Structure formats: structure tokens, C-alpha cells
Amino acid sequence: MVNVKRYTVVRNLVFGWLTVILLAGFLLNFPKINILEHTARNLYFHVPMWFTMMAAAFVSGYHSWKVLQTGDPLRDIRALQAARVGTFFGILGITTGIIWSRFTWYVGTDVWWNFDPRQIMVSIQLLIYGGYFVLRSALDEPGKRAKISAVFNLFAMTALPFLLYVIPRQMESLHPGAEGNPAFSQITHPVMRLVFYPAIIGFVGLFWVLYTQRVRVAWLKYRVTQDSEM
Amino acid sequence: MTKSIVALFQNASQVAVTDSAATGTVSTAYDSLWTGADIPTQAPSALEQVMLSDEKIFVVLAVVLIIWIGVILLILRTDRHLTRVERSVAENIPDADDGL
Structure with missing residues (x-):
């Protein structure tokens, strides 16, 4: 079961932490960067979405692994909710990325989507998670559903680092670290790192809060209706 | 081009x-x-003119707003599920006084 006391403490910490991140993200100045200008601040908001999605995928995969070991319905609920909130952060990441690129690199071109390798791979990853949710809804018997979807979820977790990280780095892209582009560490000002790393911690914390909240509701629902879907 | x-x-x-x-x-x-x-x-559209003004700070605002609206929608969805669970609790245990 969820430790409600710990949840409350972490929730309050995360809310305070993210408020500071938001203030620091807008108020701290750094040397002006060509083309990017203030949109460089999106580093604090767009990029942590992907770190959070990756963290969520590992949490989800870990619980799917435990489902295969123990068959515990709470593990199944945790795997499903972590995947749901992780996909939610992925959708936020891709939407914020579309807005960022549209008004920074694609000005005057009317382009909203330019088939950047990262965009394509991330779309595939989101479709894999879509497949996970559809697979779950297609199976009626709870025990079988938990085990079969756990295997699929482990596959989704394994694919994610390659689709989000390894393959896009081999190709030409807007993103740093891609073929011909310098890596993040070579071009980012120390002031930006001061906000960026805590922002990752903050958004992973936000994931934990939203995920735990859903696990609490889903577990309550399971105890009342014996239905682990939510 | x-x-x-x-x-x-x-x-x-x-x-x-x-x-x-x-x-x-x-x-x-x-x-x-x-x-x-x-x-x-093309020449910058009206939307672009707004988004590019003040050193593109409105792009950051749009990104933060998207995240904020997303979090609101997720919490509302969770809330709706909670309401349904509360309803089925009330149906299953009609006499229970849970103090809510």
C-alpha cells in the first residue's frame, strides 16, 4: 500500500521545489544566445519532460518485472499508472518541443513538424505505450492481463533508451549531441545548469506525486470493484 | 530556397x-x-510577431502553460476516477459513515 504520510511530505516538498524552479527559470539571467534568445529557458521545462518519461518507464518496468515474479495486483496497478503518467509527460514533451521549434527554428516557414529524428523516434515510443494500453484493454482475465502486459511493458522499457537517446544521436538533428552538433555539456552555461539539474529532480518528483496519487485511487478502486484498470 | x-x-x-x-x-x-x-x-505572421517579441519570452510562457494545463487535466481525470470509486463505495456499503 501507499505510505500516505510520506506521500504528503514529498508532495509538499515537490510543490515548493517546483515553485522555486519556475522563479529561477524566469529570473536568472545568462549570456544571450543567438536565435535561441529567451527560448533557451525551455531547457528547464522541455528537457526534464523526457528525463521524467525515462524515469517513469523504469519505474513501470520495475513493477512489471515484479508482477512476473509475484503476480501481485498492486504491482500491476503501479506498472500501469507509471506508464500512464510517463506517457503523459512524453506527450507534454513532444507538444512543448513542437511549440519551441516552430517559433525558434521554423520561423517564416509555417512548419510545425519537420521529421527531426528525435521527434520520429519519440512518436514511435509513444505508440508503443499506446499499444500497451490497448493490449491491456483487450485482455479480460486479470491474471493473464497482468502477466502478458508486463512482458510487453518490459519490451517498451528496453526500447525507450534506444529510441530516445541512442538512435537520434547518430543522425542529423536540431538536438544537441546529434551528428555534427556539440553535446549538451560543451555549450551550456553554468548558470543554466544550476537550474536545469534541480528542474529534472523537480519534475521527476512531480511524476512521483501524480503517479502515487493515481495508485492510491486505482488501489481503492481495485479493493471495491476488483478491477485494476484505470 | x-x-x-x-x-x-x-x-x-x-x-x-x-x-x-x-x-x-x-x-x-x-x-x-x-x-x-x-x-x-514567408513574412512573419501575426502569431509569429507576438511569439518573437521581447526576445521570444512568450515561447517560454507557452511551453510552461502547456505543462501547467496538462497537469491540471491529469489531476481532473484522476479526480473523476476518485468520484466514481466513491460512488461505488457508497453503493456497496450504503450504511457506512466514512466521515466525508
Whole structure:
């Protein structure tokens, strides 16, 4: 079961932490960067979405692994909710990325989507998670559903680092670290790192809060209706 | 067409370089348009004029708002599930007084 006391403490910490991140993200100045200008601040908001999605995928995969070991319905609920909130952060990441690129690199071109390798791979990853949710809804018997979807979820977790990280780095892209582009560490000002790393911690914390909240509701629902879907 | 885009961005960076020389610009390759693009450029639309004003700060605002609205929607969805569970609790245990 969820430790409600710990949840409350972490929730309050995360809310305070993210408020500071938001203030620091807008108020701290750094040397002006060509083309990017203030949109460089999106580093604090767009990029942590992907770190959070990756963290969520590992949490989800870990619980799917435990489902295969123990068959515990709470593990199944945790795997499903972590995947749901992780996909939610992925959708936020891709939407914020579309807005960022549209008004920074694609000005005057009317382009909203330019088939950047990262965009394509991330779309595939989101479709894999879509497949996970559809697979779950297609199976009626709870025990079988938990085990079969756990295997699929482990596959989704394994694919994610390659689709989000390894393959896009081999190709030409807007993103740093891609073929011909310098890596993040070579071009980012120390002031930006001061906000960026805590922002990752903050958004992973936000994931934990939203995920735990859903696990609490889903577990309550399971105890009342014996239905682990939510 | 690609040339006109490159020219556009060169002009933009020349403008930026003049006032960034004093502050010391961080060198970056973020500002190169992805070379696969071959799209004709147009005059900036009204939406672009708004988004590009004040050194593009409104792009950051839009990104933060998207995240904020997303979090609100997720919490509302969770809330709706909670309401349903509460209803089925009330149906299953009609006499229970849970103090809510």
C-alpha cells in the first residue's frame, strides 16, 4: 500500500521545489544566445519532460518485472499508472518541443513538424505505450492481463533508451549531441545548469506525486470493484 | 530556397551578435537550421510577431502553460476516477459513515 504520510511530505516538498524552479527559470539571467534568445529557458521545462518519461518507464518496468515474479495486483496497478503518467509527460514533451521549434527554428516557414529524428523516434515510443494500453484493454482475465502486459511493458522499457537517446544521436538533428552538433555539456552555461539539474529532480518528483496519487485511487478502486484498470 | 533561409538566419544572428558582443555570447550550434529543411520562407505572421517579441519570452510562457494545463487535466481525470470509486463505495456499503 501507499505510505500516505510520506506521500504528503514529498508532495509538499515537490510543490515548493517546483515553485522555486519556475522563479529561477524566469529570473536568472545568462549570456544571450543567438536565435535561441529567451527560448533557451525551455531547457528547464522541455528537457526534464523526457528525463521524467525515462524515469517513469523504469519505474513501470520495475513493477512489471515484479508482477512476473509475484503476480501481485498492486504491482500491476503501479506498472500501469507509471506508464500512464510517463506517457503523459512524453506527450507534454513532444507538444512543448513542437511549440519551441516552430517559433525558434521554423520561423517564416509555417512548419510545425519537420521529421527531426528525435521527434520520429519519440512518436514511435509513444505508440508503443499506446499499444500497451490497448493490449491491456483487450485482455479480460486479470491474471493473464497482468502477466502478458508486463512482458510487453518490459519490451517498451528496453526500447525507450534506444529510441530516445541512442538512435537520434547518430543522425542529423536540431538536438544537441546529434551528428555534427556539440553535446549538451560543451555549450551550456553554468548558470543554466544550476537550474536545469534541480528542474529534472523537480519534475521527476512531480511524476512521483501524480503517479502515487493515481495508485492510491486505482488501489481503492481495485479493493471495491476488483478491477485494476484505470 | 535553402539559401534564403540561411540568409535569414545569418541576418538574425548578425543583429544578435552586435548586442551580445558586450555580454559575451555562449557559442552554440543550436542556432543552425536543420539542414534537411527545404521550405520557402514567408513574412512573419501575426502569431509569429507576438511569439518573437521581447526576445521570444512568450515561447517560454507557452511551453510552461502547456505543462501547467496538462497537469491540471491529469489531476481532473484522476479526480473523476476518485468520484466514481466513491460512488461505488457508497453503493456497496450504503450504511457506512466514512466521515466525508
